[in-house]
Amino acid sequence: MNIGCNVRARRGKPLFIAGKLVPAFFTLLLCLAAGSSPVRAHPHGWIDLRSTVILDAAGHITALEQEWLFDPLYSTFVMEDLSGTAESQRDALTTLAGSNLQELRSYNYFTEVRADDVKIDLGEVSEYESELRNGRVWMRFVVPLATPVSPTLKTFEFAVFDPTYYTEILHLEGDIITFRGDATGGCFGRIMPPNPTTEAILLAQTMDRDATPDTTLGSVFAERVEVSCK
Known part of the structure; x- marks a missing residue:
């Protein structure tokens, strides 16, 4: 399938650029300019995801680190207005990431966390960065939990998804959930595909x-990640 409106058959909410939503008609024009036929079906964009679970010294989950690798169409659009050195481009992309994350705060950063099936409140992202990797925009950010959760005492689960499925967000094929902290021994994350x-x-x-x-x-098309620690 051509790189354009829908690069992958697997692969929702319009993407954010400079703090503003990308208008649907502009996305369509980009697709036509790329020589691909406009695709009506959802999703219209995609993000490759990697997740790291962060634990404190007591073994409580305190945050989720996410890496988003945006699709080529979005990346090309973003980079069209950026010039200069790699360092200046990285600074500009990190500034853009900050604006995008401010917008995503209203949507819990497209992140849903549950402990014993009870939704957990999230804090505000303050750690983030962005750069270009192999022609695609990459963004890393850390979503803190408002209250730490013990994965040994409660069932911990999280999902990352666009509620409208305009953009599909899935972990890289064959990827694993990683852990960081002083008490990560015996922790395992299982990625459950959507059904x-x-x-x-x-x-x-x-x-x-x-x-x-x-x-x-x-939510229907979202992966779910179950975390367990011994």
Whole structure:
């Protein structure tokens, strides 16, 4: 499949650029300029994800570190207005990441965390960076938990997804969940693939970019990560 509106068959909310949502019509123009046919079905963009679970000295989960690798179309659009040295581009991309993360705060950074199936509040991201990697925009940021969670006493689960499924966010194929901290021994993360119903698949396949967003769709197509520690 051509690099354009929908680079992968697997591969929602419009992407953020300079703190503003990318208009759907502009994305369509980019696709046409790239020589690909506009695709109506969701998703319209994708992000490769890597996750690291951060624990404190007591073995409590305190934060989730995420790495997002944006699709080539978004990356090309962002880089069109950036020039100069690699260092200046990295500074500009990190500034952009800060603006994007401010917007994403209202959506919990597309991150849902549960302990014993109870949703956990998230803190505000203060640690982040961004740069260009092999022609694609890469962003790393740390989402703190408002309250640390003991993975030995509670069932811990998290998911990263765009609620509208405009952008698909999935871990890299064959990737594993990593852990960082003083008490990571015996910890394991299991990535559970999505299992959408036939009805949900058909709905995603028929949704236009300009359709009223369905904020329940992204959860249906989201991976779930179960974390356990001994």
